Each structure stands twice: as structure tokens, then as C-alpha cells.
Amino acid sequence: MSYCRAIESMEGERKALHKAYHDRLYGFPIHDDAELFGRLLLEINQAGLSWETILKKEAGFRSAYHDFDVEKIAAYREADRRRLMADARIIRNKLKINAAIENAKTILRLRRDHASFEAWLEAHHPRSKDEWVKLFKQTFRFTGGEIVGEFLLSTGFLEGAHSPDCAVYKRVLKAKPRWHDTSLVDV
Numbered sequence: 001m002s003y004c005r006a007i008e009s010m011e012g013e014r015k016a017l018h019k020a021y022h023d024r025l026y027g028f029p030i031h032d033d034a035e036l037f038g039r040l041l042l043e044i045n046q047a048g049l050s051w052e053t054i055l056k057k058e059a060g061f062r063s064a065y066h067d068f069d070v071e072k073i074a075a076y077r078e079a080d081r082r083r084l085m086a087d088a089r090i091i092r093n094k095l096k097i098n099a100a101i102e103n104a105k106t107i108l109r110l111r112r113d114h115a116s117f118e119a120w121l122e123a124h125h126p127r128s129k130d131e132w133v134k135l136f137k138q139t140f141r142f143t144g145g146e147i148v149g150e151f152l153l154s155t156g157f158l159e160g161a162h163s164p165d166c167a168v169y170k171r172v173l174k175a176k177p178r179w180h181d182t183s184l185v186d187v
């Protein structure tokens, strides 16, 4: 079942939580490196857990990880790792915390040749999901097929976040996701 359809059968607070993400964020391009990095961080933290758990903790993540500021996270020291491991608002997992810090450092390195994380992604677009997964595994920590696929769907680099009959589909197209850029896809 598609995410769009799954939400219809949800109820109450659970539905509100998913609907807010589905209607306003899922599949829409992100033009801000902190938000883009934040989405990758959240997808990585979802591994082994439900997306709902992550949505509930999003504000906590944002606060604990300095609004996903890439420079600040890349500069985290041992005291920050201890602080994060003690913060119940986030997922307290050493590997995931380490991935956030190392991936932030990687993005700073990518910015030497590309204006931004977004510019780096655009420089590699278009490519198949398998090629993206390979590239991410070579570049970032903690990036398996599911994490990379969801990150790229959710940020508009891969097609398929919303089904064409979903009310949000047209709004996503208006926001010009990269997958819909036919001039590039046809190359």
C-alpha cells in the first residue's frame, strides 16, 4: 500500500502526525542544506524503528542537533557525544550519533568542490536508485538501500513519493522536484 493510501486508514493523533509530514514535506524538494542534512539524519535514525517514532521525536532531534547545522555538528566533541547519548528526546545509539557527526564532516568536504550538499546531489542527478545507493555508501556512513531510497524519494530526487491520484501530487510537481525535470532525465 502507498504511503498516501495508508494514511487514509489511520486515525486521531497518529493520522495528524503522518498527514502533516505527507501533505507538507514528503516528496517536496529542499533547498536548504541544514534541512537536507536533517532529513538524511532522520532517515538514518529511523533504521530499525518506525517513521512514526521519528516524527514524534523530530522536534527533539532538531533541538539536540542544533537545528541540523552542518558546521556545528561536524565540530561536535566528546562532550557532545555524551550529551546526545544522555538525551532521551532523540535515538540514543552510538553508531547513529557517530554517523551524524561523520556525515556532517563529509558534507563540509563535499562543499569544497560543490556549493552545497544540494549542489552535490544535483551534480550526480539523474541516476538509478542502485547507482545512488552505491554513491551514498562510498560517501556517507550508515547509508543502506532503504535509507538512501527514502531520503531521495522524500526530497524529490527519485520518483514515487506520492501516487498520481494523491491530492498532494500536483503540489509536489509545482515545487519542481528533480525527478520531474525531463530535460535532464532524457539526457
Ligand SMILES: [Zn+2]
Residues within 6 Å of the ligand: 003, 004, 022, 161, 162, 163, 166, 167, 168, 169
Ligand atoms: Zn500522497
